[in-house]
Amino acid sequence: MSADPAITSATRSPLAIIAGGGDFPPRLAEIVTGSGRPLFVAALEGAADPAGFGAADLQSYRLGQLGRLLDELRRRSITELVLIGSLPRPSFAALRPEASTLKYLPHFARAFRGGDDHLLRGVVSFFEGQGFAVHGPADIAPDMTAPIGALGRRMASPEQKALIARGFELLAALSPFDVGQAAILADHRVIAIEAAEGTDAMIRRVADMVASGRLRIAKGDGVLVKAPKDGQDLRVDMPAIGPQTLRNVVAAGLAGIGLRAGRVLVGDAAGLGRLADQSGLFVEGVARDGA
Amino acid sequence: MSADPAITSATRSPLAIIAGGGDFPPRLAEIVTGSGRPLFVAALEGAADPAGFGAADLQSYRLGQLGRLLDELRRRSITELVLIGSLPRPSFAALRPEASTLKYLPHFARAFRGGDDHLLRGVVSFFEGQGFAVHGPADIAPDMTAPIGALGRRMASPEQKALIARGFELLAALSPFDVGQAAILADHRVIAIEAAEGTDAMIRRVADMVASGRLRIAKGDGVLVKAPKDGQDLRVDMPAIGPQTLRNVVAAGLAGIGLRAGRVLVGDAAGLGRLADQSGLFVEGVARDGA
Numbered sequence A, B: 001m002s003a004d005p006a007i008t009s010a011t012r013s014p015l016a017i018i019a020g021g022g023d024f025p026p027r028l029a030e031i032v033t034g035s036g037r038p039l040f041v042a043a044l045e046g047a048a049d050p051a052g053f054g055a056a057d058l059q060s061y062r063l064g065q066l067g068r069l070l071d072e073l074r075r076r077s078i079t080e081l082v083l084i085g086s087l088p089r090p091s092f093a094a095l096r097p098e099a100s101t102l103k104y105l106p107h108f109a110r111a112f113r114g115g116d117d118h119l120l121r122g123v124v125s126f127f128e129g130q131g132f133a134v135h136g137p138a139d140i141a142p143d144m145t146a147p148i149g150a151l152g153r154r155m156a157s158p159e160q161k162a163l164i165a166r167g168f169e170l171l172a173a174l175s176p177f178d179v180g181q182a183a184i185l186a187d188h189r190v191i192a193i194e195a196a197e198g199t200d201a202m203i204r205r206v207a208d209m210v211a212s213g214r215l216r217i218a219k220g221d222g223v224l225v226k227a228p229k230d231g232q233d234l235r236v237d238m239p240a241i242g243p244q245t246l247r248n249v250v251a252a253g254l255a256g257i258g259l260r261a262g263r264v265l266v267g268d269a270a271g272l273g274r275l276a277d278q279s280g281l282f283v284e285g286v287a288r289d290g291a
Helices: A024-034 A063-075 A105-112 A116-129 A158-177 A199-211 A243-251 A269-279 B024-034 B063-075 B105-112 B116-129 B158-177 B199-211 B243-251 B269-279
Strands: A015-019 A039-044 A058-061 A080-084 A133-135 A182-186 A189-193 A223-226 A256-260 A282-286 B015-019 B039-044 B058-061 B080-084 B133-135 B182-186 B189-193 B223-226 B256-260 B282-286
Touching: A015 A024, A024 A039, A024 A080, A039 A063, A058 A063, A080 A116, A105 A116, A116 A133, A158 A182, A158 A189, A158 A223, A158 A256, A158 A282, A158 B158, A182 A199, A189 A199, A199 A223, A199 A243, A199 B199, A243 A256, A243 A269, A269 A282, B015 B024, B024 B039, B024 B080, B039 B063, B058 B063, B080 B116, B105 B116, B116 B133, B158 B182, B158 B189, B158 B223, B158 B256, B158 B282, B182 B199, B189 B199, B199 B223, B199 B243, B243 B256, B243 B269, B269 B282
Parallel strands: A015 A039, A015 A080, A039 A058, A080 A133, A223 A256, A256 A282, B015 B039, B015 B080, B039 B058, B080 B133, B223 B256, B256 B282
Antiparallel strands: A182 A189, A182 A223, B182 B189, B182 B223
């Protein structure tokens, strides 16, 4: 249990998970429920699958029903929440605001003008402005992030560790430009750098280059590195990997994955470690001091 | 005419162009011939189109005929050469060494082990070791590089200039990692960074994201920046753009291109400027001091 008084004092107060898609929201719900803390799940329609949350106290909301959601949170005396999960580009129907939501639109109109990062910051500032504390999933469930060391049995070799360290240096150099959550290195050089296309598309690009013979990656060579940018708001915008990331890495012929420990979501670290073992990959969390 | 004595003293000595594919080698041949300097073109089979060189004194060589090429250069008392043009992945047949070439193989086997950059450096060091001076195309024909200022009538706006400057800063930050010849910026952020995929593939990636609705680029927004890496050997590995680059940039919905003046090959600057005008793009050379 954390020594942070802000968290320990709140562990019995109710928590709301505002849930998008993917495996992370049900995983977090399971951990919160397991800790005995009262939980309310607000599942975003078109993103979250309500069936994944088992017996959790759950209601579904369209994005346009923000006003109704706020009313419900207040009715339940919930003051703390976590936003987690993927959010596909919402349909116009999902966005269509109810009357109770109209008054909040100017805030989001302003936030939307600045691009994705601004929008996420706008969502956080909106809930904070409404009197809620917004926690990151890592604050509530640190076990959902990459631990220090190997997630499975396989560990990075010294050469692979050196490639990972170089990758983290690259990402740090990109950070002032607000870009570069991930990169792929092989053959002593940088093969791919992620920008707007996202990590999966970047890995597939490398797989395509290998498949077409444009690029050769020797067995045991090739690593994906992933870390947050400096100043990235880890409460709502934490980098993440999952089973599909590992499958993509295998398809690209890479040897493994280096993650910034504690700062990249992995969901179920043990399960991902087993998948890494089955796939012949290493997946390793690396502390900031390189440990 | 250059004030560099090494160049001025040599302008009447014969020059060899070892020519790969594309428009640059014929363009350089035309400029050299126009200057009155004796020229010999060694066209690499499978890459250069001999017909493109008009009446130039030309012979074709497979890569495996390096020994024969060296003999011919010496027979002609040629001591200076330029390597220019694209080189598709050579076939095994093209590489098959003649007897006169076998003795040079260990040099290239060593160079090949270090990846593309090492290979290019290995080619330069090979010719230098054989007593030849290897010039860059920019040394022989500076007009083939991006000039300072707009190539066509359209100029970058102050906002576009700011985006270009940011792009050059990004490329400079990547340079220590021996990556990053080009990037695309739009909407105040970095959209794509080139690594092993090459500039054209990077631009097409952005076009795909725009086409699929994953990315929106407003009219007048969006720039491609291109510059050499620090320490890049501009004699054999100069960044380049051409008509196809402009067509790709149009397809991606970008507003224009910023190039490091004097350090990116454009071939026919006037022709490219006309194409830029027809395409509604700006193409601008920017000096290192940002002028």
